[in-house]
Amino acid sequence: INITSINSNKKNTTCPLKHNSNYNCIPYTINHEKLENGKYYLVSDIQQECIITNTYDDEIKLKTNNNNPINDEITKLIRNENQTIYIHTQNNNNTYLIYDTHNIKPTYNMINDENYILKLKIY
Numbered sequence: 001i002n003i004t005s006i007n008s009n010k011k012n013t014t015c016p017l018k019h020n021s022n023y024n025c026i027p028y029t030i031n032h033e034k035l036e037n038g039k040y041y042l043v044s045d046i047q048q049e050c051i052i053t054n055t056y057d058d059e060i061k062l063k064t065n066n067n068n069p070i071n072d073e074i075t076k077l078i079r080n081e082n083q084t085i086y087i088h089t090q091n092n093n094n095t096y097l098i099y100d101t102h103n104i105k106p107t108y109n110m111i112n113d114e115n116y117i118l119k120l121k122i123y
Contacts (some may be wrong), residue, residue: 001098001099001100001101001102001104001106002098002099003097003098003099003111004026004028004096004097004098004099005094005095005096006024006026006087006089006095007024007026007091007094008096010100012119013022013025013027015028015088016053016055016057016086017051017053017088017115018034019088021091021093022090023089023090023091024039024088024089024090024091024095025086025087025088025089026086027084027085027086027118028084028085028087028097029083029084030074030078030082030083030084030085031080031082031083031087032078032079032081033076034080034099035071035074035075035078037067037101038099038100039069039071039099039100039101039103040069040070040071040074040095040097040098040099040100041068041069041070041094041097041105041106042062042063042064042065042070042087042095042096042098042099042106043064043065043095043096043100043106043107043111044064044093044094044095044096044108045093045095045108046064046065046092046093047063047064047065047066048063048064048073048089048090048093048095049061049062049063049064050062050063050064050088050089051082051087051088051089052073052077052078052085052086052087052088052089053069053085053086053088054077054086055078055083055084056079058076059077060073060074060077060079064089064101065108066097067105067107069100071076073117080105087089094112095106096108097115098111102116112118117120
């Protein structure tokens with residue numbers, strides 16, 4: 001899986017929705033090939049609403065942590081071969097855009113390296 005943290009650098013990112021410091025807004029370039037070869041997920045430490053926009057002012061609102069891929073929603077925003085989308089979240093949490101090519105269906109615990117140990121005794 002490929003993990004992109006949605007924590008913007010306020011000095012280098014201009015939000016097309018003119019969000020203030022209460023939001024994290026990052027640009028992300030995407031294309032049809034990536035959408036066909038893997039699945040995108042929005043994963044966060046709390047469930048929240050997230051906004052995805054493109055450079056044409058199209059907008060989609062989604063909820064994080066619903067464990068469903070967001071490829072269909074992203075496809076609605078792509079008009080060019082390499083489309084820049086912007087992901088907007090409130091900054092009171094940790095949110096990630098996950099690109100999964102192996103059908104893992106990532107969760108927040110997987111991203112934050114929480115490990116679980118199973119002890120198995122075979123008699």
